[in-house]
Amino acid sequence: MVNLKNLLNSLNTEADYISLRSVHHHSVSVGVRNEILEGVSSSEDNGLMIEVMIDGQIAYGATNSFELSEVKRCAEVARQSALMAKRFGLFPLTHQERPKVIGEYKSPASRGMDHFKPSEITDLLISLTGQMKIHDHIISRTANFSLIETHSHYVASNGSDVHQKIIRSTISLSATAASDKGTQRRTFGDEQSAQSGLERIDRAVLLKASQKIADEALALLEAPECPTETMDLLLAPDQMFLQIHESIGHPLELDRILGDERNYAGWSFVKPSDFGTLHYGSKLMNVTFDPTVVGQNASYFADDIGAIATREYLIKDGLLERGLGSLESQKRLNLPGVSSQRATSWNRPPIDRMANVNLEPGHSTMAEMLSTIERGVFMQTTRSWSIDDYRNKFQFGCEHAQLIENGKLTTIVKNPNYRGITAPFWNQLKMVGDKSTYQIGGLTNCGKGEPNQVIHVGHASPACLFSKIEVFGGGK
Amino acid sequence: MSTQYSKYDSVAFENFSKKILNELTQDESLTMTLSAEETLFSRISKARVRQITNVAQASIDYVYIKGNKTLSFTLPYKAFEEDVDLALKKLKISREWIEKLPDDPYLVRPAFYGITKEENLNALPSNDEMLSGVLDYASHVDLAGMFASGDIVRATINSAGQFHWFKTRNFYLDYSLYNNKQKAVKSLFAGSTWDALALRENIKDSELKLSLMDRDSKIIERGSYRVFLAPSAVAELLGTLSWGGVSMGDHQRGNGSLKSLWEKTKHLSPKFNLTEDFSLGMSPRFNDRGEVAASSMPIIENGLLKNFLTSTRTSNEYKVETNFATDWEGMRSPVIKSGSLARENILKELGTGLYLSDLHYLNWSDRETARLTGMTRYACFWVEKGEIICPIQDLRFDESFYSIFGDALVDLTNYSEIIPNTGSYSQRDVGGSKVPGILLSEFKFTL
Numbered sequence: 001m002v003n004l005k006n007l008l009n010s011l012n013t014e015a016d017y018i019s020l021r022s023v024h025h026h027s028v029s030v031g032v033r034n035e036i037l038e039g040v041s042s043s044e045d046n047g048l049m050i051e052v053m054i055d056g057q058i059a060y061g062a063t064n065s066f067e068l069s070e071v072k073r074c075a076e077v078a079r080q081s082a083l084m085a086k087r088f089g090l091f092p093l094t095h096q097e098r099p100k101v102i103g104e105y106k107s108p109a110s111r112g113m114d115h116f117k118p119s120e121i122t123d124l125l126i127s128l129t130g131q132m133k134i135h136d137h138i139i140s141r142t143a144n145f146s147l148i149e150t151h152s153h154y155v156a157s158n159g160s161d162v163h164q165k166i167i168r169s170t171i172s173l174s175a176t177a178a179s180d181k182g183t184q185r186r187t188f189g190d191e192q193s194a195q196s197g198l199e200r201i202d203r204a205v206l207l208k209a210s211q212k213i214a215d216e217a218l219a220l221l222e223a224p225e226c227p228t229e230t231m232d233l234l235l236a237p238d239q240m241f242l243q244i245h246e247s248i249g250h251p252l253e254l255d256r257i258l259g260d261e262r263n264y265a266g267w268s269f270v271k272p273s274d275f276g277t278l279h280y281g282s283k284l285m286n287v288t289f290d291p292t293v294v295g296q297n298a299s300y301f302a303d304d305i306g307a308i309a310t311r312e313y314l315i316k317d318g319l320l321e322r323g324l325g326s327l328e329s330q331k332r333l334n335l336p337g338v339s340s341q342r343a344t345s346w347n348r349p350p351i352d353r354m355a356n357v358n359l360e361p362g363h364s365t366m367a368e369m370l371s372t373i374e375r376g377v378f379m380q381t382t383r384s385w386s387i388d389d390y391r392n393k394f395q396f397g398c399e400h401a402q403l404i405e406n407g408k409l410t411t412i413v414k415n416p417n418y419r420g421i422t423a424p425f426w427n428q429l430k431m432v433g434d435k436s437t438y439q440i441g442g443l444t445n446c447g448k449g450e451p452n453q454v455i456h457v458g459h460a461s462p463a464c465l466f467s468k469i470e471v472f473g474g475g476k
Numbered sequence: 477m478s479t480q481y482s483k484y485d486s487v488a489f490e491n492f493s494k495k496i497l498n499e500l501t502q503d504e505s506l507t508m509t510l511s512a513e514e515t516l517f518s519r520i521s522k523a524r525v526r527q528i529t530n531v532a533q534a535s536i537d538y539v540y541i542k543g544n545k546t547l548s549f550t551l552p553y554k555a556f557e558e559d560v561d562l563a564l565k566k567l568k569i570s571r572e573w574i575e576k577l578p579d580d581p582y583l584v585r586p587a588f589y590g591i592t593k594e595e596n597l598n599a600l601p602s603n604d605e606m607l608s609g610v611l612d613y614a615s616h617v618d619l620a621g622m623f624a625s626g627d628i629v630r631a632t633i634n635s636a637g638q639f640h641w642f643k644t645r646n647f648y649l650d651y652s653l654y655n656n657k658q659k660a661v662k663s664l665f666a667g668s669t670w671d672a673l674a675l676r677e678n679i680k681d682s683e684l685k686l687s688l689m690d691r692d693s694k695i696i697e698r699g700s701y702r703v704f705l706a707p708s709a710v711a712e713l714l715g716t717l718s719w720g721g722v723s724m725g726d727h728q729r730g731n732g733s734l735k736s737l738w739e740k741t742k743h744l745s746p747k748f749n750l751t752e753d754f755s756l757g758m759s760p761r762f763n764d765r766g767e768v769a770a771s772s773m774p775i776i777e778n779g780l781l782k783n784f785l786t787s788t789r790t791s792n793e794y795k796v797e798t799n800f801a802t803d804w805e806g807m808r809s810p811v812i813k814s815g816s817l818a819r820e821n822i823l824k825e826l827g828t829g830l831y832l833s834d835l836h837y838l839n840w841s842d843r844e845t846a847r848l849t850g851m852t853r854y855a856c857f858w859v860e861k862g863e864i865i866c867p868i869q870d871l872r873f874d875e876s877f878y879s880i881f882g883d884a885l886v887d888l889t890n891y892s893e894i895i896p897n898t899g900s901y902s903q904r905d906v907g908g909s910k911v912p913g914i915l916l917s918e919f920k921f922t923l
């Protein structure tokens with residue numbers, strides 16, 4: 001292991017501030033389809049990001065070598081870039097945006113890479129796809145496992161020193177059913193990435209989930225199309241996660257509001273003056289930025305510029321209070337934010353991201369919510385998603401749905417979709433499920449930024465009821 | 477900073493590889509695939525530098541086979557001695573792991589697919605000079621985007637003796653310009669030789685387009701409209717097709733989105749021709765295994781399916797012929813054949829309807845019927861009787877591929893645009909597409 005502090009001290013780079021951030025990823029993944037091992041792969045990635053500040057201008061240099069000569073070359077390249085870019089700087093940074101921070105973080109996972117045995121996981125995945133083999137119509141059965149350890153170390157000329165060791169794992173399953181009536185797919189686990197290791201594997205639970213998705217895929221083949229009408233919409237947590245992600249998380253990113261992201265993912269309908277004034281949703285809506293939830297996918301101690309992570313309300317009783325932006329964006333906008341300037345790895349500069357963005361539970365049980373619905377539909381598990389560059393007009397498709405008639409779940413329907421516009425949609429939030437309906441999830445694939453970065457985020461949500469939503473089915 | 481400095485060269489990589497390949501025993505084989513880049517990324521907002529980052533990075537994917545079993549691993553390539561130790565250590569662990577794994581019935585063994593070396597390393601001005609050229613000229617406009625320049629390497633070598641090396645040096649300015657109504661136009665200035673005059677022309681042209689966006693936006697009611705989709709919008713549609721649209725494996729497994737075309741229960745317009753055509757020169761013809769695809773292969777011809785992209789693994793599993801696609805079975809260098817619509821006739825032929833320059837955030841809304849949803853973005857206009865009236869407020873569409881490139885396809889433009897991939901997740905992409913614009917008799921908007 002390279003001593004990063006010594007490396008920093010031996011650089012002698014002339015700058016007002018310099019930091020080194022090393023990131024070491026070690027991951028394994030195993031995939032099985034139709035009881036056949038498709039692949040066991042492991043990956044190691046190790047590199048260093050050097051950050052140099054001169055006269056308020058920051059520039060970065062990234063290298064995957066820790067040889068002193070190469071690190072020195074890289075630091076010099078970054079220094080030259082800072083000098084060059086100074087003339088074109090968008091805004092000057094100060095030492096305030098690079099606070100001194102010392103600390104460490106460790107995921108609560110107990111069994112990481114050292115305990116991984118490829119043959120054990122392969123056997124498990126083979127039995128899971130075998131469990132889905134309930135009918136000839138189940139033509140594709142997959143089970144995938146991944147385990148990722150990320151160890152980052154951040155040191156800076158201001159004395160900062162932060163170690164963070166994060167272990168994440170996911171197991172995801174899918175069953176595809178096909179007949180002359182069409183094709184239907186059910187999945188499990190894609191949105192349940194968490195900071196846990198091999199200890200989370202519960203064979204009995206996974207076997208049950210395998211059976212369930214195979215049964216449901218088969219049943220969907222026989223189901224009628226989801227009707228096209230405006231009705232009450234009850235969403236399960238495994239769809240709420242992406243609804244929160246796309247229509248709360250992204251529009252509240254301060255760098256989007258500032259326009260940094262305009263050329264790629266887009267801008268935001270939220271304006272700086274909306275903080276403290278905009279009724280984002282109904283009074284039942286409470287959303288937190290919470291990197292302190294034990295074991296949730298995007299919990300951490302500090303972001304990649306040294307801001308310590310704390311729990312904050314983004315939306316309280318429906319009112320927009322705070323955006324997702326760290327010290328740089330907060331300074332530019334003179335608005336409160338959170339600790340969220342994160343990089344996907346050593347090879348990218350940190351930008352404003354989500355971490356765990358959670359919709360807090362309310363007070364209604366599932367039975368209470370159902371009982372208020374005369375005609376509606378209950379949708380589960382994201383299948384398709386799309387939203388505009390201002391984060392207004394969205395359309396989501398789900399894998400599974402069931403009609404609700406006079407307070408009761410009735411017919412299963414296939415190809416369910418719904419569409420809406422962000423703020424009106426959240427203002428139609430009519431009931432929020434209680435703790436018994438609440439689930440904690442995590443996504444692995446939030447894409448953003450130029451150069452592009454993909455990052456882990458967390459979302460948690462109860463089941464939620466929205467009134468009068470446009471719902472429709474598939475087919476031409 | 478200098479673009480000419482290069483950490484990654486073919487001789488060093490070949491020498492390194494041989495040190496690993498020489499360690500293999502008789503029942504073992506190995507394929508090593510290198511992805512490397514040295515890039516300056518400059519993120520720009522308001523024609524000023526938001527973030528500037530120099531990245532030197534390389535990694536190697538190893539596919540290891542012993543007997544009838546396989547596994548793979550990825551390691552960093554640092555172009556230093558320690559790479560050898562790291563790789564041999566991993567090889568040792570892989571030998572232990574592989575013992576207990578089941579056989580792979582669809583195993584693809586490395587073979588000799590020849591030796592090729594392609595390097596396109598034009599001299600570019602320094603990054604300083606190019607970036608200052610952009611920012612100095614653009615100082616009077618609100619320009620947001622990304623300037624990237626540098627070298628990209630793709631290479632693959634295996635224990636059967638094949639070795640392919642592809643190295644390219646290029647730059648791009650992927651940008652948009654904004655007016656004070658938050659309306660924008662999008663453009664891309666890319667190449668492997670620097671032409672300061674052409675850069676200025678490109679930005680000036682965007683400014684001209686942006687001036688059309690000053691008028692108040694019209695709210696368009698939902699419904700079907702006659703539309704013209706510019707080449708950049710067509711490229712977005714094509715990108716989505718690489719998500720399960722043209723993959724043989726996906727169709728075999730029930731995840732394909734052109735099932736009806738495959739089963740010949742539906743067809744597309746006879747005017748629609750889609751080819752995987754490497755003569756564009758933007759992507760190497762070899763895949764991660766070193767298999768070299770045909771320089772040109774029809775995917776859809778006169779509206780009928782000719783070939784799905786098929787990897788050798790898919791070929792082994794489903795007993796169909798391989799066409800040396802990547803394992804992902806997406807298009808690397810797609811070309812849509814142009815038609816007869818001349819640039820000067822676009823508005824006249826459109827008549828009354830919508831001119832759409834770009835589409836955004838596309839996704840299949842129903843794979844079974846090849847239905848796509850997405851948004852309009854950037855310069856999109858309401859056109860009446862062949863005249864641009866005003867920009868529109870962005871609309872959501874939800875329409876079937878069978879309508880877009882089938883019944884509704886009136887004509888394609890007689891010119892095409894080359895659109896390089898500017899993606900940079902983990903590393904900078906290679907590849908691109910060449911597409912014309914399309915005129916459609918109807919296109920459905922739902923929100």
Ligand SMILES: [Zn+2]
Nearest residue numbers: 245445446447
């Ligand atoms: Zn995202």
